[in-house]
Amino acid sequence: MPPDPQEEPGWSVIGGADRADPPWPELLHRVALGDEDAFSRLYDEVAPLLLGLIRHVVRDPALSEEVLQEVLVEIWRQATRFDARRGSARSWLCMIAHRRAVDTVRATEASRRRDSAEGMRIIEEQVVDVQEEGILRVEAQRVESALRSLTAVQADAIRLAYMGGYTHREVAALLDIPVGTAKTRIRDGMIVLRDRLGVTT
Template identity: 35%
Template sequence: MTPDEGREHLTEQLQAVARGDRTALAQIYHLTSAKLYGLVLRILSNRDEAEDVLQEVYLTVWNKADRFDPTRASPISWLAAIARNRAIDRLRALRSRSGHDSAEAANDLPDEAPGPLHLLETGDEARRLVTCLETIDERTRGAIVSAFFGGRTYEELATSAGMPLGTMKSAIRRALIRLRGCLEP
């Protein structure tokens, strides 16, 4: 299956899920769960939590598939955004429950597994994304990659870059607008 055929197939499956087709949800799970699990696990660094979040992701897909717009994003991008947001929400909840940043200590441990960005680079869509990312200045590109593939928050990025939060948000927003323009067919 070519990347375009795969994207079209996932789009059709999401539209079927929006109509209440459980078989389509199972198909989406089969096609995307490994990638999404890798993304969530990279953010949470805990297999049990990642599995719980992955279940939440597909529950969200079941409940919100009607909101997917193939003219705004590819199916895998839409699914990855849901997964990333759920994982970050869970990470914040875990941090607030524990009363300390034990998750920060996990950031110092080396991760030998290929990250979600590396896994995505194998497809045509990812190659286009990488090409477009290269048009953005290195500092902003690093912030975008850290935020969207590493699970870092805007506040964490601003602190590590030594800049005001609003400035970081503005820089990322401008870069995302530029990326959207670059990625549009």
């Protein structure tokens, strides 16, 4: 079963009402109960947003359409795992789309590499990557702990900007807030993180 985006590293808790997308939490709840009409409505409302995010990562229009269909199937299957008390529907849906798009790009690149003359070199590099992954995993745990010291809105903005790879303008669009507000949340959150992690500049 695919991991729940609300349980993965990179997910944040967003308190308060789902202001930016008022019908989506209710639609997801109905989808979780197997309501096909609710899924059809959710599809119509979120497909343009999710397709735009996917194309930003995948680039290829035809492949992006295929990824969108996979994302929507995943939403149908995982709707029971969405918890409106732990985060906004908009961010939950976008995280699913972004993760699937990144996975697709990685899979496509891996396939190309396997077919190239550099295949052996890639395999040798992966040995090093495994060692580095162990180090990075420990660091990720420290960062995750530090993120818990932020406010929910700060953590959400930082996760999108630094873990999701979005620009300040894209973060503002995803969270439905002014660009200046997004920048402030990211800046203030980074100040707290640097203090918690003992980073000096």
